[in-house]
Amino acid sequence: MIVLKNDPLTADSRIVARIGVRTILSKTMLAIGLAAVTLLAAPFVESAQTFQSRAAEGCSRVASPSGSDGSAGTSGAPFRTARRLTAALRPGETGCLRAGTYDEDVKISRGGRAGAEITIRSYPGERALLLGRLWLARGADHVTIAHLNLDGRNRSGLPSPTVNASDVTFRSNDVTNRHTGICFILGSEKRGTATRTLIEGNRIHDCGRRPSTNHDHGIYVEKARNARIVGNAIFGNTDRGIQLYPDAQGTRIVGNVIDGNGQGILFAGDGGIASNDNLVEGNLITNSRIRHNVESYYPRGTPAGRGNVVRRNCVRGGARDDGD
Numbered sequence: 001m002i003v004l005k006n007d008p009l010t011a012d013s014r015i016v017a018r019i020g021v022r023t024i025l026s027k028t029m030l031a032i033g034l035a036a037v038t039l040l041a042a043p044f045v046e047s048a049q050t051f052q053s054r055a056a057e058g059c060s061r062v063a064s065p066s067g068s069d070g071s072a073g074t075s076g077a078p079f080r081t082a083r084r085l086t087a088a089l090r091p092g093e094t095g096c097l098r099a100g101t102y103d104e105d106v107k108i109s110r111g112g113r114a115g116a117e118i119t120i121r122s123y124p125g126e127r128a129l130l131l132g133r134l135w136l137a138r139g140a141d142h143v144t145i146a147h148l149n150l151d152g153r154n155r156s157g158l159p160s161p162t163v164n165a166s167d168v169t170f171r172s173n174d175v176t177n178r179h180t181g182i183c184f185i186l187g188s189e190k191r192g193t194a195t196r197t198l199i200e201g202n203r204i205h206d207c208g209r210r211p212s213t214n215h216d217h218g219i220y221v222e223k224a225r226n227a228r229i230v231g232n233a234i235f236g237n238t239d240r241g242i243q244l245y246p247d248a249q250g251t252r253i254v255g256n257v258i259d260g261n262g263q264g265i266l267f268a269g270d271g272g273i274a275s276n277d278n279l280v281e282g283n284l285i286t287n288s289r290i291r292h293n294v295e296s297y298y299p300r301g302t303p304a305g306r307g308n309v310v311r312r313n314c315v316r317g318g319a320r321d322d323g324d
Contacts, residue, residue: 059075065098081102092112092116094120103131153177171198194223195226210238229252229253260287263290267296267308294315
């Protein structure tokens with residue numbers, strides 16, 4: 001197993017052949033890390049002006065904990081459940097959840113299209129909580145989930161959010177499951193590949209059973225193409241903050257705070273499949289509690305990943321940091 005170590009105070013470059021990762025080290029990494037710390041405060045908070053501007057676009061359909069699924073789904077006669085709301089949306093429409101708790105699993109099987117995405121978000125000026133599994137199944141393409149509190153605890157103990165669709169966006173959400181399992185999982189061999197997922201400006205925290213099982217992560221990129229993980233705060237997760245295993249191709253992990261997880265980021269493969277062409281750049285990756293901040297794993301019989309690059313990050317502290 002190869003460990004990558006970035007020194008924020010040393011100008012250097014190293015080639016790590018076994019992992020297939022080029023790590024570029026420079027003094028600028030310290031500045032990047034300090035700037036990234038601001039993400040921990042509230043990365044999901046959008047300015048009131050911007051949010052109100054988006055609100056002016058209106059809500060095509062509305063749900064409220066005090067509504068009825070037999071209603072028309074308007075502001076004056078809202079639906080009761082998030083399931084009914086999502087089922088009613090058509091390409092180009094926005095569904096809004098009034099403040100309160102929606103205790104239900106939600107599977108989305110239909111999406112929008114390029115230029116006419118479906119958006120599901122909190123009602124303007126409010127914050128809704130979806131308590132249960134959120135699954136964007138194959139066919140739920142061009143869907144955006146925004147400005148919601150997502151607590152993925154569910155009776156089946158399955159990952160949430162789960163993505164098996166294309167062009168799905170998660171923006172400005174608070175994502176957790178109160179230490180009951182995996183949070184995000186992108187793609188699977190059985191359910192389908194996740195393509196061009198964007199996870200941007202979210203708080204992803206307190207995922208994974210305790211004590212550690214070595215299986216429960218904040219973001220598990222299992223079978224995905226060209227995912228982008230940008231500007232998130234990923235912290236306090238039991239195992240990996242982000243796991244690229246076994247078939248993560250072309251992922252971009254940029255400008256995140258990845259702090260206080262069991263392990264920061266893992267590049268890995270298995271069964272003859274390796275994660276390739278992934279970029280980790282401009283992140284703060286710190287204080288991993290169990291393992292290394294950045295690590296790789298390719299068992300015997302599996303080729304090492306190719307084209308994986310880790311550069312200009314601030315990597316520091318944690319259980320196996322050796323002080324450099």
